[in-house]
Each structure stands twice: as C-alpha cells, then as structure tokens.
Amino acid sequence: MTMTADTLIRPKARPARGAESRARVRRSTRPQQVLGSGIGAKVGAWAALGLMALMWLAPIAWALVTSLKTEPDAASVGDGWIPEHGFTAAAYGKIFSQGKIPMWALNSFFVAAMVTVLTVAVSALAAYGFSRTLFRGRRLLFAATIASIMVPPQILIVPLFREMLSLNLVDTYAGMILPQVVAPPMVYILKRFFDAIPRELEEAARLDGASNARVFLSVVLPLSRPILSAVAIFVFIGAWNNFLWPFISTSDQSLMTLPVGLATVKDSYGLQYAQLAASGLLASVPLILVFMIFQRQMVRSVATTGLGGQ
Numbered sequence: 248m249t250m251t252a253d254t255l256i257r258p259k260a261r262p263a264r265g266a267e268s269r270a271r272v273r274r275s276t277r278p279q280q281v282l283g284s285g286i287g288a289k290v291g292a293w294a295a296l297g298l299m300a301l302m303w304l305a306p307i308a309w310a311l312v313t314s315l316k317t318e319p320d321a322a323s324v325g326d327g328w329i330p331e332h333g334f335t336a337a338a339y340g341k342i343f344s345q346g347k348i349p350m351w352a353l354n355s356f357f358v359a360a361m362v363t364v365l366t367v368a369v370s371a372l373a374a375y376g377f378s379r380t381l382f383r384g385r386r387l388l389f390a391a392t393i394a395s396i397m398v399p400p401q402i403l404i405v406p407l408f409r410e411m412l413s414l415n416l417v418d419t420y421a422g423m424i425l426p427q428v429v430a431p432p433m434v435y436i437l438k439r440f441f442d443a444i445p446r447e448l449e450e451a452a453r454l455d456g457a458s459n460a461r462v463f464l465s466v467v468l469p470l471s472r473p474i475l476s477a478v479a480i481f482v483f484i485g486a487w488n489n490f491l492w493p494f495i496s497t498s499d500q501s502l503m504t505l506p507v508g509l510a511t512v513k514d515s516y517g518l519q520y521a522q523l524a525a526s527g528l529l530a531s532v533p534l535i536l537v538f539m540i541f542q543r544q545m546v547r548s549v550a551t552t553g554l555g556g557q
Contacts, residue, residue: 307528314338314525321520338521339529347500348529351508356533358423358493358504359486365428366482367475374437375463379449389438395431401491408495422496423504427486433478440474441467480541484534505530 312328313321317337320330342348377389407426408417416422444467452462468475490506497503503511509526 310524310528314521314528316521318519318521321524338519338525341519342522342525342529347503347508348505348526350501351503351505352529352533354502354508355487355505358420359483361420361424362427362486363479363483365424366430366433367479369428370430370433370437370478371468371471371475372463373434375441375467377434377438378441379446392431392434396435404491404495407492411496416496418497418499418502420502423493423502426492426496427489430482433482436478437471437474440471444470476541480537483537487534 309328312330315334315336315338316330317332317335320332323331373392377385377392403426411417411422411426414422416425448466448470449462452466457465488506489504490510493504494507494510497507500508500511509523509530
C-alpha cells in the first residue's frame with residue numbers, strides 16, 4: 248500500500264507540559280473569564296471603578312476647595328463647595344509666612360530618606376542571613392523577629408525614649424532616625440523573596456571566586472530590584488507620615504518634621520480650617536509624586552512577590 252502526502256495524517260505535536268500549564272494559567276486569569284466579555288460586564292466594571300475613584304477623590308477635592316476658601320467661609324457650617332466670598336490662596340500665603348513649612352519639609356525628606364536607606368540595608372542583610380546562612384539558633388531568632396511584628400510600636404515608646412536620653416540623642420536627627428530603622432516586616436518580606444532565588448546562581452559565582460559579600464552585592468541585589476524598590480517606597484511613606492516618635496523625641500522647631508510642625512501651627516494660631524486643609528495638601532504632595540513616579544515598580548514588585556519570586 249502506497250502512502251501519499253494527501254492520505255498521510257501526521258499526529259499533532261503535543262505542547263510541552265510547562266508551556267501547556269503556563270497557557271492554562273494565562274487562560275484562567277484573563278479578565279474576560281472573571282468579568283465576562285459582554286458589554287454589560289464592561290459597563291459594570293467601569294461603573295464600579297469610577298465609583299471607587301470618586302469615593303477616594305471626594306475628600307481630596309473637599310480639602311482642596313476648603314484650602315482655597317477664606318477662614319469665615321471655611322468655618323461656616325452651611326457653606327458648600329462654592330464659597331460665598333469666592334476662592335483665594337490666602338491660606339497658603341499665611342502658612343509659608345507664619346509657619347516653617349519649607350524647613351519642616353526638608354527635615355521630613357532628610358529623615359525619611361535616611362530611614363529608608365538604613366532600613367533597606369539592614370533588612371536586606373538580615374534577610375539574606377536568615378535565608379542563606381546556617382547557624383545555631385537561626386530558627387529561634389527568626390521566630391523572635393516574626394513575633395516582634397505583633398508588638399505594638401506604642402509599647403516601645405518609653406524604653407526607646409529612655410535609651411535615646413541615655414545616649415544624648417534627644418533633639419537630634421540620629422534620635423529620630425535610628426529607632427525607625429528596625430523593621431521586622433521588611434525582613435520577612437525580603438527573606439521570602441531571597442528564598443525563591445535559585446541557589447545555582449550563587450554557586451556559579453562562588454566557583455568563579457566570588458566571596459559571600461560579592462555574591463550578595465553582584466548577584467542577589469540586582470535580582471531583587473523590584474522588591475527592594477517596593478520596600479523602599481513603603482518605608483519612605485511610613486517614615487514621612489510618622490508622627491508619634493518625632494513628636495516625642497523632638498522639641499526643637501528647627502528639627503521638627505512636617506507632621507509635627509503642622510500640629511504646632513494648629514496650636515499656635517488656633518483652629519484655622521483653611522490653613523489646616525492647605526497644610527495637609529502640602530504634606531501629601533511629596534507622597535503623591537513618589538507614588539506617581541514609582542507606581543510601576545510597586546505594581547511589578549507586588550506581582551513578582553505574589554508569584555514566589557518567579
């Protein structure tokens with residue numbers, strides 16, 4: 248029997264198991280499979296997203312309108328979105344003339360930047376040690392680190408203040424920065440990411456003569472840029488918004504951060520609603536800029552961490 252090209256039926260090549268599983272994951276995670284592909288589903292999704300956006304933007308819009316009002320209009324109970332005496336930027340002028348907003352903003356930026364750099368460095372070193380180094384008591388020490396996450400920071404205020412007082416670090420930048428450097432949640436996040444990095448890459452570097460420090464700096468850290476960026480952004484935002492510790496450890500106005508300084512402005516000049524709204528908006532502008540600039544790194548890091556470092 249002669250087989251021709253027309254009668255020959257070739258079996259279809261089966262895809263590899265890995266490619267098939269990845270294609271299945273992509274098909275299962277398509278938005279059409281979750282929300283549906285009809286027009287009604289799309290309209291409902293956009294309506295829900297628009298409603299959530301309005302709920303998030305409404306307080307910011309109200310604060311912006313309040314900051315552009317006169318003080319009598321801002322304090323008026325029945326005043327709405329349109330002020331009776333029109334809009335004015337007098338509140339911003341009073342803040343910059345009476346307060347020390349630029350100096351407090353620089354202090355906040357310096358403190359938050361130093362806390363971010365030191366926290367990322369200390370957390371990365373500790374996480375790499377827990378992930379790659381075998382030593383006696385490693386599990387117990389890591390368990391104590393995780394358990395410290397459950398300790399409320401307010402409980403540590405008194406011992407931290409007494410420690411800074413004994414070291415003569417009260418009313419100094421170091422007194423504000425050093426107690427904020429230890430961050431057990433960041434150690435845990437980085438350790439989970441380091442655990443997912445293939446050890447073969449480090450072994451190959453060691454075969455080429457690289458030391459442990461060289462492996463950490465040249466192999467591990469470049470592979471960890473997404474998670475390091477996310478940790479840095481989260482630490483920076485937390486340090487910028489921190490009020491309790493800078494308020495307790497600082498009484499000199501020239502060293503105050505922006506949240507602490509705004510509280511003193513309110514106490515010094517009375518309850519001025521327009522000035523408070525303007526101060527809050529000014530304090531939030533740097534964080535908004537940080538998020539807008541690094542939002543892609545934040546989303547990428549969260550997605551990478553969710554996939555186990557792959």
